[in-house]
Amino acid sequence: MASLAPERDGDHAGQALNKPNSSETQPLLGPSSSTASHHSGESATKQLTARHAFAVLVTLQIGSGIFASPSQVDSNVPSPGAALVVWVLGGLLSWAGAASFAELGAAIPLNGGMQAYLAYVYGDTMAFLMAWIYIMAAKPSAMAIQSIVIAESIGSISSSPTAAWVLKLIAALTFVATVLVNSINTKVTLRLSESFTGIKLMTVFLVVIGGLVAVIAHLVNPNSSLSGGEDWYSKNWFTTRSTSYEGHTIDWTSMSTWDRYGHYSAAIYGGLWAYDGWDNANVVASEIRHPGQALPKAIKAAMVVVLGSYELVNLAYYILLPWSTVSSSDAVAVVALGSAFGRWAGILVSILVAVSCAGSITSNVFIVGRLTVAASEREYLPAILGERGLPWRQTQAPIQSEDPGIITQANGIAVQNQDKLSHFDAPLYANLLALLLTLVYIQTGSFRTLLTFAGMAMWLFYVSTVFGLLILRRREPELHRPYKPAVILPTIFVVVGTLLVFRSAIFAPIQAGILACLLIIGTLISKLRTR
Incomplete structure (x- = not known):
């Protein structure tokens, strides 16, 4: 089953384990946990060192977001210098979140990420709500964003502006093609996801x-033609200038503090989207040797490298482009290198960015498909969504064997195990649901509106999870914590994250209203299912 780390930009897979002896706190993913002795037995098989954990965290965080998010950040701050400060703040906030998730991963024998911790602290309803929001909102909107970035990258190659409906069509067709490829076989999906990592890192380097x-x-x-735009050496980096957001010009000189707070919240969401993947620190914590000593080193080193890389990339954007154009494209990397080094450089980078985003979509398709299957198996969603493979390829035979490769069904027939049955073992109906939802988001939303929506959806549960850490420190002070960061880190994360979600909900009432409706519907479904 899949873990719930939202990619973006980075994703992973793993099984979720339940809190022992509690049927009301079962995470949606996976079977029940064994006892603490089992957990201690697993410590002997831990394979990650601090160096391995560092590499994993860096790889998971550097993804497609850095090629598109700068436009969201730049349009919501008054100066390029302020944009660079926002990127630093986003990195520090992600650092605090990674340290908090690492404490949970090292202290609790659960292996399913946020959802498992939410179930442990709050109960089954909260865990289901997270799965519900990720299936219906967070993952589809994330994949819609990545599809739009692919379309923008392709469209930016043209010397003339591409019509909005054409970009929507390209985004939709790209996503359909990606889902079809990922619906062939699980191994194909995993191999594709692994192969895209190197391309992401190479694009950042370029x-x-x-x-x-x-x-x-x-x-x-x-006077060299290769010196990029003139603004980076002729203007003050912190001088206030007007920016453009959602088709209208923002005059920062006459803006109230409250409105500035809203724009800065939207800007930070853009930066946090690029840093996303830090929540995988909990998985690293469960697999690393001597987490009390090795984990702090790995997290600090990884966050320094990622934050430094993102600062350098954004510096490069402001050097290569006139500052007025940074916020005008959701494919800023393509525009930057194309304008500085010629059309062929732009084409090369557009291909690399498109492939990087396709890799992110691949990871998200894998995760949301397995999450949907798990929800179906627990009867939260229709049973058909849990079916794998092609039904007409399944062969049926009378039960004649007790071989573990045979699954006995209630209707008295046996179906051979999927790996023996068919190469088509992907959750097709779950993928179809994700396809339909994502196409709706592509057609009805823009890059910026979807980014705010996805940010609110994910950070609502990030904050809830870290607040659960603070609850556990008080409720279970005797719990063994191999890694325990200073309480100031989770506290800052909860306070700042809450303010971000609160202000963004007011700043973007439509997205907040949709999210609230989904939460209400999910709560009702969970309560009805319990009764």
């Missing part, structure tokens, strides 16, 4: 090198 080349070219010859 953007940073492009900015460095522009700086060197300007120092050698101030």
